[in-house]
Amino acid sequence: MLFGFPLLSLIIWLPILFGVAVFATGGDRNAQLARWIAFAGSILGFLVAIPLYTGFDSAASAMQFVESHPWIERFNIHYHLGVDGISMPLILLNCFITPIVVIAGWKVIQNRVSQYMGAFLMMSGIVNGVFASLDAVLFYVFWEASLIPMFLIIGIWGGPNRVYAAIKFFLYTLLGSLLMLVAFIYLYHTSGGSFAIEDFHQLPLAMTPQILIFVAFLLAFAVKVPMWPVHTWLPDAHVEAPTGGSVLLAAILLKLGGYGFLRFSLPITPDASIYLADMMIILSLIAVVYIGLIALMQADMKKLIAYSSVAHMGFVTLGFFLFNAYGVEGAMVQMISHGFISGAMFLCVGVLYDRLHSRQIADYGGVVNKMPIFAAFFMLFAMANAGLPGTSGFVGEFMVIMGAVKVNFWYAFLAATTLIFGAAYTLWMYKRVIFGAVANPAVESLEDISRREFALLAILAAAVLWIGVYPYPLTEVMHVTIDNLLVHVGNSKL
């Protein structure tokens, strides 16, 4: 471990500084320069994150790479950073996805390139900040700040209905987070003047405040995950966002909600979490089953994948509230794996959209005849999305179902229906788009993926297969932290 070296600060601020540099390149005359700076920034951002994994002590349960400096003395707020086995993989995932979204926008975005690329780099740094913050206000600052770039990404480069989607996205998320802020301030006063998240973890709380705080957190995190019934912003945002925006949204931003549950809801309000676990599990199962059925009906590919995201994230929240190691670890694996798979799925749709400018399933058909390499990749990701063993999608879902069996057979039974519905909506879409006769004359003119697109999809395919076949390096780092969390949740705070 690199003692004293502010590695986390570097991981947060390097992309942000590169983002500023990209903004500074100005108008579209310097577009190529903006692209290359953004590329360099995103790659560097990933490289500096690697020591986080190699230097991580997976046997320790305490926070690692800790940095703490006074920031706002007036309210005892600290610039306090640190990672554990929950946040570290998520930071790596984010740093891994950033170069991918930068490259994905390389050709497609021709208008206000510097603002587009800059927004993504800023976003990357901000999200790292969310995962690394150990001070509630610092966390909140990063959490809300992440809305701004995404709002602009959807609103400027999005589809026809982008304004509606952007504002809906912003207000929905703000709704949840404002109540979370009130909860933070309440905890600040109850803890006698500390915003440190670890102090909140140790703070004894009576049942009523616990439930109210839990509900405030729930609104914030449920909107982000998103859980049924506050998921409706997601399909709108996904459909309107540019491909890079969709990838980022699905792969990273949804994880913020899941992370919030693990960092805040469970450890700060353990009794309320256990008390309300059945409600949470039922909401999650509704997301899995009902949203899975909704996905089946979609005619728009992006919408279909968006709904499938909601269903898959239902597994994540389900896993959290089972309170056993299988459930929580499975949920974590599911989050990482969903980052790869949904990102890849949106990229695949983006590849098609760039060529035909349509997301409607009905406009395609017989694509395999023209784009065989693409069809192969798409097949892999579709299978992973359906949870085929050997892909990362299987590992997380299987672990969560195992965890659910221990709690209640019927929970497990309902959760397992996703293996049917997931396969149904994904593969049915795949069949209609890729196979069959060429329905649309425009499909005839399709060209197979370029080297750039090939590289993107190949990297993601490798990641999906790696987690699917050998998830140990991932579960190893989170194991101790999650065990520790479960012990902590088991001790009543009343």
Add this chain to the structure above:
Amino acid sequence: MDFIPPDFTPAYSEIFMLAMVCVVMLADLAAGEKRRYVAYLLTQATLLGCALLTYISFSADTVYTFSGMYVDDALADILKLMVYGTVSAVLIYSHRYVTDRGMLSGEYFSLILFATLGMMVMISASHFLTLYIGLELLSLSLYALVALRRDSLMATEAAMKFFVLGALASGFLLYGMSMVYGATGSLHLADISKAIENGVNSHEVLVIGLVFIVAGISFKLSAAPFHMWAPDVYQGAPTAITLFIGSAPKLAAFGFVMRLLAEGLGEMSADWEGMLVILAIMSMAVGNIAAIAQTNIKRMLAYSTISHMGFLILGLISADWNGYSSALFYVIAYVLMTLGTFAMIMVLCRSGFEAENISDFKGLNKRNAWYAFITLLLMLSLAGIPPLIGFYAKLAVLQAVLNAGYIWVAVAAVMFSLIGAFYYLRIIKFMYFDEPDTTEPIESKPEVNFLLSVNGIAVLALGIFPQALMGLSLFAIQNSM
């Protein structure tokens, strides 16, 4: 009988200001139409001189003078310094606007300086009479400033409304003061506070007086349900004057409220807390909801002001140093944001074209990306999104409210700011998501460009490092109350 001259030192800056107002008027007469910049430069020099005088006398001590009618403490010094800076920025921002519209007369400068003097008196008053004199000096100058464009129907109508309602509010205030005087037998804030502490014969008279004082204050702060004048005046007044009304006087009004409620009637905080909660919630509700329906940007910002004043009042309800310093921080942050926002509207104005509608911001990102970015920062800050200063202002106030135990008030406050976020986002939408109606380049003077950039960056920088300003607010309150 011996005449002991009072100690003038605490009022040096006011005396200097008064002398300079006369100098500016005379110098402008002598310089004439062609050399109006003389008055402009003299005005700026006056503000600088006042700032130096205030800065030199700056200390943590509280000094009373003029038989206790006047006070110089840390709060007064800090607020006055902010006022000078704000007025100076207002003059720089509005210079081209007033020149283009033929409003650049000697009166413009002397009225602004008189208003500034009124604010200084309000901030430093420790007696009902001085408070009232300061308030009237400010208000009368503002009425005249709004009517500065005699030929504009909108402006004269706004001035009339402003005058009538303002006079009514002053009447309320005086009536309330007279009742408090009747109950306590003193006009000195310190004596009133002592008298209430020792118990008065008739608490009812005192409370009725308090009701009138609070109503008068609410008029001046434009808090609902006494807010009706604000949208009309903001819309009707020339934008440069709206900028002035919306910025520096809020600082003075804060000082005024602190003197009256915290210093004079602090012992009655249990009585006024409840009133302020109602005023705050109503202001946030009316301001945020009515702002959504506006198409005129100045009118929208007037409603936004009302909602921000609601938030400011929330800071006062805890009636302790924590809440007061949070409210002070809030008002400083608010003035900083308002300055930038109205300055941006004036930048969009050209001679013969008034930027009045929200749609005038259309496509600003394509016309001038830097200005669009500054406006983005300002709007998000007004909406209270971190890492901008507006967020910390809300955070500070909310923690004071929660500390005082008003959990549901805090929840209502954040829900209203959620509604508020919508109309700020709408401006961002116009700037970034829409195509411009005109490709005409936006021109502005280099000093305006510079100041606006500083203003925008300050909103961000003070948001990332808010400690200095928060510490200053805390210092001001802890050494004055």
